[in-house]
Amino acid sequence: MPVYRSVVCPFCGCLCDDLEVTVEDNRIVKVRNGCAISTSKFLHHHENRVEKPLIDGESATLEEAVKEAAEILKSARRPLIYGLSSTECGAIAKAIELAELIGGVIDNTASVCHGPTILALQTLGESKCTLGTVRNRADLIIYWGCNPLEAHLRHLTRYSAMARGLYTSGGRKDRYVVAVDVRETRMKRVADLFVKVKPGGDYELLSALRAVVRGYGLDVDEVSGVPRDVILELAERMKKSRFGAIFFGLGLTQSEGRHMNIEAAIGLVADLNHHTKFVLIPMRGHYNVAGANTVTTWQTGYPYAVDFSRGYPRYNPGEYTAVDLLSRGEADAALIIASDPVAHLPYKAARRLAEIPTIVLDPKRSMTSMIGRVVIPTAAAGIEAEGTAYRMDGIPIRLKKLMEPPEGVLPDAEILSLIIEEVMG
Amino acid sequence: MMELRLKPKVSGLSIPLEAEVISPDVVAGKTLREVEELRVYHGNRVETLSEYFEVEGEVAPNPEEQLIIVEGDVSWVKYIGAEMTAGKVIVKGDAGMHLGSRMTGGEIIVEGSVGDWAGAEMAGGLIRIRGDAGDLLGAAYRGSPEGMRGGCIFVEGSAGYETGTGMRRGLIVIGGDAAPFTGAHMNGGVIFILGRAAKRLGAQMKGNGSLIICLGEVEELLPTFVYDTTYTPTFMRIYLKTLSEKLGIKRAEEYIGRAFRRYRGDRAVGGDGEILVVERG
Ligand code: SF4
Numbered sequence: 001m002p003v004y005r006s007v008v009c010p011f012c013g014c015l016c017d018d019l020e021v022t023v024e025d026n027r028i029v030k031v032r033n034g035c036a037i038s039t040s041k042f043l044h045h046h047e048n049r050v051e052k053p054l055i056d057g058e059s060a061t062l063e064e065a066v067k068e069a070a071e072i073l074k075s076a077r078r079p080l081i082y083g084l085s086s087t088e089c090g091a092i093a094k095a096i097e098l099a100e101l102i103g104g105v106i107d108n109t110a111s112v113c114h115g116p117t118i119l120a121l122q123t124l125g126e127s128k129c130t131l132g133t134v135r136n137r138a139d140l141i142i143y144w145g146c147n148p149l150e151a152h153l154r155h156l157t158r159y160s161a162m163a164r165g166l167y168t169s170g171g172r173k174d175r176y177v178v179a180v181d182v183r184e185t186r187m188k189r190v191a192d193l194f195v196k197v198k199p200g201g202d203y204e205l206l207s208a209l210r211a212v213v214r215g216y217g218l219d220v221d222e223v224s225g226v227p228r229d230v231i232l233e234l235a236e237r238m239k240k241s242r243f244g245a246i247f248f249g250l251g252l253t254q255s256e257g258r259h260m261n262i263e264a265a266i267g268l269v270a271d272l273n274h275h276t277k278f279v280l281i282p283m284r285g286h287y288n289v290a291g292a293n294t295v296t297t298w299q300t301g302y303p304y305a306v307d308f309s310r311g312y313p314r315y316n317p318g319e320y321t322a323v324d325l326l327s328r329g330e331a332d333a334a335l336i337i338a339s340d341p342v343a344h345l346p347y348k349a350a351r352r353l354a355e356i357p358t359i360v361l362d363p364k365r366s367m368t369s370m371i372g373r374v375v376i377p378t379a380a381a382g383i384e385a386e387g388t389a390y391r392m393d394g395i396p397i398r399l400k401k402l403m404e405p406p407e408g409v410l411p412d413a414e415i416l417s418l419i420i421e422e423v424m425g
Numbered sequence: 426m427m428e429l430r431l432k433p434k435v436s437g438l439s440i441p442l443e444a445e446v447i448s449p450d451v452v453a454g455k456t457l458r459e460v461e462e463l464r465v466y467h468g469n470r471v472e473t474l475s476e477y478f479e480v481e482g483e484v485a486p487n488p489e490e491q492l493i494i495v496e497g498d499v500s501w502v503k504y505i506g507a508e509m510t511a512g513k514v515i516v517k518g519d520a521g522m523h524l525g526s527r528m529t530g531g532e533i534i535v536e537g538s539v540g541d542w543a544g545a546e547m548a549g550g551l552i553r554i555r556g557d558a559g560d561l562l563g564a565a566y567r568g569s570p571e572g573m574r575g576g577c578i579f580v581e582g583s584a585g586y587e588t589g590t591g592m593r594r595g596l597i598v599i600g601g602d603a604a605p606f607t608g609a610h611m612n613g614g615v616i617f618i619l620g621r622a623a624k625r626l627g628a629q630m631k632g633n634g635s636l637i638i639c640l641g642e643v644e645e646l647l648p649t650f651v652y653d654t655t656y657t658p659t660f661m662r663i664y665l666k667t668l669s670e671k672l673g674i675k676r677a678e679e680y681i682g683r684a685f686r687r688y689r690g691d692r693a694v695g696g697d698g699e700i701l702v703v704e705r706g
């Protein structure tokens with residue numbers, strides 16, 4: 001019975017790399033060290049699989065499916081390639097090659113989660129560090145608009161609030177923990193200070209903090225429902241910390257203000273670096289969405305929303321982002337890789353996907369695979385295939401292969417190579 | 426001016442057409458035949474202008490004398506008048522994204538509304554929009570530090586999010602309402618808002634004489650803008666007269682002699698820009 005040690009978990013942006021997975025008869029039977037999400041996903045990995053390639057719901061051979069996919073992509077004027085956050089970097093690179101070949105638009109799921117973060121980083125730059133540095137050094141940790149207790153279960157114990165590190169051997173008691181959110185989440189119990197901000201009021205609060213850190217007074221009694229005293233005290237605490245870190249999530253990137261919120265947060269962190277060391281790290285959800293951005297950047301110069309229609313890459317979120325392209329009815333064919341946009345995108349965009357010929361590459365059945373004209377099963381990266389993924393702090397980590405994929409099922413990168421060959425003819 | 430007319434052959438294309446060739450600079454000096462053959466981009470296909478437009482009229486020897494009239498709704502056409510330096514374009518309906526982006530001279534009149542990024546990073550000339558403008562009017566493109574660097578944009582209707590982001594010089598006049606983050610990152614230039622100004626006006630505005638003038642109601646100012654005085658600036662008279670005489674905004678004159686509340690900011694970035702809000706009553 002093979003037991004794999006130091007397995008990397010491919011289920012969220014933490015990419016915990018200390019799991020122990022036992023495989024018996026090509027089936028995962030035991031998982032150690034994983035959080036509840038991870039354990040359940042590993043143990044149920046064999047369920048709900050796409051078994052055979054499908055064309056219009058009828059089973060087909062891989063060759064037929066690849067041929068049909070290539071035909072669809074070749075004849076499209078505005079093909080869209082989307083997803084990519086739950087596959088490995090090799091597949092992402094292939095997807096970009098294909099996008100260039102067909103003169104299409106390539107976008108990844110960052111456009112609906114941390115796209116605004118990237119926009120802000122491009123405007124202002126970023127002060128960052130690895131999660132290991134946070135673990136070893138941070139004595140002030142702020143969670144803004146994110147709830148790791150529900151989304152990144154081991155974040156607190158492995159990397160942040162509760163973790164014991166080199167200069168934080170006392171763990172939780174060596175750190176001051178702040179949580180900022182629009183409603184009281186379970187983080188309230190973890191935090192020393194819970195700041196409840198009026199929905200849609202993050203931008204104002206961040207601006208006020210920035211002004212105070214810069215040494216201005218505050219002429220108002222409260223900002224976004226937060227009393228002045230709390231703001232003054234928090235600013236002081238930030239300046240006095242030895243090493244501060246802000247983790248932020250969709251509560252900040254997808255609420256009113258979006259990329260401007262992040263600009264304000266980056267600005268705050270930049271200003272704090274005049275006083276002490278401070279960093280900002282986005283809580284990335286899908287395990288390799290950071291990789292999708294990284295690979296797209298190193299290949300095209302841009303992190304997401306890249307249009308190849310004129311032969312060279314162009315970048316403009318809002319114009320070339322999948323949601324916008326679909327909602328405006330622009331995309332006339334789509335290739336979805338390792339993602340379920342029908343379940344997650346706004347109705348109008350999802351409906352468009354059902355109207356146009358859509359090709360779906362996924363190990364599992366999903367709402368998107370149900371509407372797919374062509375569906376091709378894939379080997380799951382990190383379980384049935386090797387590859388590289390990027391952790392939320394931008395650290396590349398090698399994923400392991402633990403078992404064989406079902407017969408005849410190939411990894412994303414290989415299927416994409418076949419489609420590329422077919423398109424090139 | 427010599428008039429060239431483009432009559433759309435199709436309507437409401439779902440895949441937009443990129444036609445930066447609809448510009449006096451490109452057209453001038455060509456034959457009608459050559460104009461028909463100009464390249465446009467539809468998705469990943471390269472096609473000719475004549476597949477989408479009937480081309481009639483006269484071509485001028487140089488852009489200064491060239492007038493292009495687009496007869497109909499072209500909300501599906503991007504980049505009309507982009508990078509133009511002289512001459513005039515009139516669109517008799519709506520226009521798509523990037524209209525007049527990076528233009529440095531000449532004039533564009535749109536009788537309908539325009540998509541996002543109109544006048545983005547423009548450096549000179551005049552854009553007049555009779556309808557509404559989309560988001561990022563006169564803004565900086567992503568990753569670029571400066572938006573509008575000169576010229577004038579006048580929208581008679583409302584303007585979308587982040588109008589005038591990163592503006593460095595020039596004038597934007599919004600006849601209707603302004604959406605949130607108007608004048609964000611402004612570092613020079615002037616924005617007039619005649620309708621209602623939504624919140625987060627002038628967010629992260631730096632200074633350099635940046636000025637936002639609100640003649641209508643203001644939803645809310647950021648806590649990092651600080652009130653300093655109420656006064657009746659003399660320069661306002663000249664500005665308002667210019668709006669009335671040069672742009673035909675007669676109602677601007679009603680505000681001559683009125684007092685304004687002055688706010689400075691954005692302190693979040695140590696900025697020293699100004700927002701002037703007209704005193705009610
Ligand atoms: S926290 Fe994330 S990476 Fe770590 S075990 Fe849980 S799901 Fe996997």
